[in-house]
Amino acid sequence: MSFPSGFVWGAAAAAYQIEGAASEDGRGLSVWDMFCRKDGAIFSGHDGQVACDHYHRWREDIQHMKDMGLKAYRLSISWSRVLPEGVGATNEQGLKFYDRLIDGLLAADITPYVTLFHWDFPYELYCRGGWLNPQCVDWFAAYTRLIAQRYGDRVTHWLTLNEPQCFLGLGHRDGIQAPGLKLAWMDVLRAMHHVLLAHGRSVQVLREFSPRTPCIGWAPVGEVKFPVTLSSEDIHAARTQTMAADSRDLWNNTLFSDPVCLGHYPEDALRAWGRDFPKFSHKEMDLIHQKIDFYGLNIYRGQPVRAGADGKCENVAREPGSPNNAYSWTIDPPTLYWGPKFIYERYKVPVVITENGFAGLDWIALDGAVHDPQRIDFTRRYLMELARAVDDGVDVRGYFHWSLMDNFEWADGYRQRFGLLHVDYKTLRRTPKDSARWYANVIRSNGREIGRVDGSPAAPQVKVFTHILEPTVPSAPAVR
DSSP states (O other), X not given: OOOOTTOEEEEEOOHHHHOOOTTSTTOOOBHHHHHXXXXXXXGGGOOSSSTTOHHHHHHHHHHHHHHHTOSEEEEEOOHHHHXXXXXXXXXXXXXXXXXXXXXXXXXXXXXXXXXXXXXXXXXXXXXXXXXXXTTHHHHHHHHHHHXXXXXXXXXXXXXXXXXXXXXXIIIIISOSSTXXXXXXXXXXXXXXXXXXXXXXXXXXXXXXXXXXXXXXXXXXXXXXEEESSOOHHHHHHHHHHHTOOOSSSSOSSHHHXXXXXXXXXXXXXXXXXXXXXXXXXXXXXXXXXXOOSEEEEEOSXXXXXXXXXXXXXXXXXXXXXXXXXXXXXXXXXXXXXXXXXXXXXXXXXXXXXXXXXXXXXXXXXXXXXXXXXXXXXXXXXXXXXXXXXXXXXXXXXXXXXXXXXOOOOGGGTTSSBOOSEEXXXXXXXXEEXXXXXXXXXXXXXXXXXXXXXXXXXXXXXOOOOTTSOOTTXXXXXXXX
């Protein structure tokens, strides 16, 4: 079992989650600094003031990346670190930090994949209306231009936005993530439209002002429904529902990706939202519909489904005791087969898995190591499914494990650990987990290592979870 030559093996992190130095060297406030000051907003009153102190420890972190053999590192830039008020005067100290980080990555032969926006909107611009202000398109364009001109001589791989479903749905509708708003749907959808316009304008700016030819993508949430059997009826039901936007929520693919990749909003979304949907012009849709070079998919879990008696998609209940992670997220390896497959079929854009990982309750054992067999097993199972997608003709270009290190998990603070590196938040010491060494072997073998279990020969018959169908199983549902 192996992946194509040139497949990109990486890990990912985000500025506010790891950098710390939140009040140092001229950095301005973001909405996450504001949200962390809200009573009861963050688990146990945690915040990102120090986080993993990556701002000061980046050299050590790059060495860990190099030791793992990472081919690429997905980082994000803190908008308010380089533009303290979001627009206007730049902060040279903040800009120099990313100069050093990018140069250090390149010196270690690690390709930087730079995400422009990973949730940390500048607080001063939030006070001017944030994503509800149509000027946000120009704000984001000016920020993009600064970053493209500053780093585009060394950075060629870019992502505009990370998970708009989350920072809009959780942050502007549910109020449980920054900026903590509970807006009416008509306002949430207006903000969404502005976000998509900002994405399109950012793509234009990257192409215009990058000194080197840019390779541009974005990283929405991958909402995946997967069939419990290989019957054509169940596969059709899963595909149809994965691409549906017929309910009044943001947890779908096409509401965001049809405008970006096809140039129009899905008809079922327009029907579902009715008069709450903002007015838009053909010119605006043309702006959103800029060519992207890859489609980033953040996939952690999914929903098993089947075709009901009437042919419509219906959810399948999980068996008691089905596996979960420390976030109580279900473990669904088939999502890394069906998700890329369905997205690639619809949009015909190369796919990169920009986030996938496991939240554990890891600690340093008495022997001084961090043993995380569940993370290894999780990643092995998911990568086996991704390899199957590649074998079936899906153009998958890379995989980024979330995350490089344990970090500030937004409103959950430091409760869960996703990292390949364990972080002691008191001493800030990094300890590579067993999964880091295992992932290094995966990278070194270009994926062949995922077919090995406890030193056994490659490509063993690994027993999968009960709701995962093996090709030889009849079409009867695999779950009750």
